[in-house]
Amino acid sequence: MGALITSAMEGYGMEVRMEETVTGFETDGGQVTAVVTDQATIPTDLVILGLGVAPNTTLAAQAGIPLGATGAIAVDQRLRTGVEGVWAGGDCVEKFHRVSRRHVRLPLGTHANKEGRTAGINIGGGYATFPGVLGTAVTKICHVEVGRTGLGVAEAHAAGFDPVTAVVDSTTRAGYYPGAKPIRTKLIAERGTGRLLGAQIVGEEGAAKRIDVLSVALWHETPVEELLNIDLSYAPPFSPLWDPVLIAARKAWQAVENDRSHTEP
Numbered sequence: 001m002g003a004l005i006t007s008a009m010e011g012y013g014m015e016v017r018m019e020e021t022v023t024g025f026e027t028d029g030g031q032v033t034a035v036v037t038d039q040a041t042i043p044t045d046l047v048i049l050g051l052g053v054a055p056n057t058t059l060a061a062q063a064g065i066p067l068g069a070t071g072a073i074a075v076d077q078r079l080r081t082g083v084e085g086v087w088a089g090g091d092c093v094e095k096f097h098r099v100s101r102r103h104v105r106l107p108l109g110t111h112a113n114k115e116g117r118t119a120g121i122n123i124g125g126g127y128a129t130f131p132g133v134l135g136t137a138v139t140k141i142c143h144v145e146v147g148r149t150g151l152g153v154a155e156a157h158a159a160g161f162d163p164v165t166a167v168v169d170s171t172t173r174a175g176y177y178p179g180a181k182p183i184r185t186k187l188i189a190e191r192g193t194g195r196l197l198g199a200q201i202v203g204e205e206g207a208a209k210r211i212d213v214l215s216v217a218l219w220h221e222t223p224v225e226e227l228l229n230i231d232l233s234y235a236p237p238f239s240p241l242w243d244p245v246l247i248a249a250r251k252a253w254q255a256v257e258n259d260r261s262h263t264e265p
């Protein structure tokens with residue numbers, strides 16, 4: 001999936017360097033002039049660091065608010081912290097992951113807004129709970145759209161699952177329809193049970209938001225077998241007759257079935 005993104009970036013003239021560690025920067029008069037890696041010195045006049053984020057929980061910790069094992073603030077389903085009368089939501093709190101059943105750090109605005117609403121209702125005397133997250137996210141790199149939900153393969157292994165995968169190349173519209181663009185869909189399912197664990201989509205216009213169908217399936221713990229005939233819409237401007245999600249579900253189910261026929265007597 002990542003190779004599609006790399007190739008889109010290279011198509012715009014960007015050089016993508018991987019397996020290479022940044023070790024420092026060269027400066028001249030307070031101005032950056034080069035990025036130094038373990039392999040090269042690359043002249044530059046601008047550096048943008050994308051290193052992920054960590055919750056700034058110093059204030060909470062100093063106030064005696066318990067943090068979870070992830071380092072973010074621990075809250076219950078009503079967004080109550082361990083200190084009476086203090087609620088928390090957003091990037092600084094741990095989220096319950098509905099697939100791995102573990103607490104994770106997942107800084108997304110979609111979660112933060114829902115948590116804010118939940119905490120607000122509770123603070124105002126009402127009753128609301130936040131049922132956890134799947135890590136559903138979309139983004140766009142150049143003209144390539146990317147979507148993900150649930151666990152990736154490495155995350156599935158780390159959560160104790162034994163995953164099988166299915167990858168399907170299709171088009172965003174009927175193949176003959178003007179403007180049909182490539183879309184690649186990857187499903188991750190549990191070996192043996194066929195339980196859906198996660199999904200990723202990389203493609204051009206119209207690709208990313210398809211992840212939401214799979215997010216709903218994941219939310220309801222739908223096995224890939226049940227996705228095979230799910231009633232998705234079709235008309236040539238919007239999808240091939242077999243939506244990429246359906247084809248991917250069929251491939252994922254085949255992977256589960258093939259695996260069963262090899263392992264069961």
Ligand SMILES: Cc1cc2nc3c(=O)[nH]c(=O)nc-3n(C[C@H](O)[C@H](O)[C@H](O)COP(=O)(O)OP(=O)(O)OC[C@H]3O[C@@H](n4cnc5c(N)ncnc54)[C@H](O)[C@@H]3O)c2cc1C
Nearest residue numbers: 056059089090091092106107108109110111112113137138
């Ligand atoms: C560039 C970028 C793009 C993003 N795009 C997306 C996206 O497309 N989709 C998505 O779902 N998420 C996206 N996110 C993530 C999303 O913005 C965050 O998850 C969300 O804003 C978190 O909300 P929050 O309220 O927890 O924290 P914030 O929005 O960071 O708000 C925290 C506030 O607290 C204030 N503050 C901090 N310390 C103190 C203090 N001591 N006293 C008083 N105030 C304080 C800060 O100034 C800030 O205003 C993006 C994030 C970035 C940085």
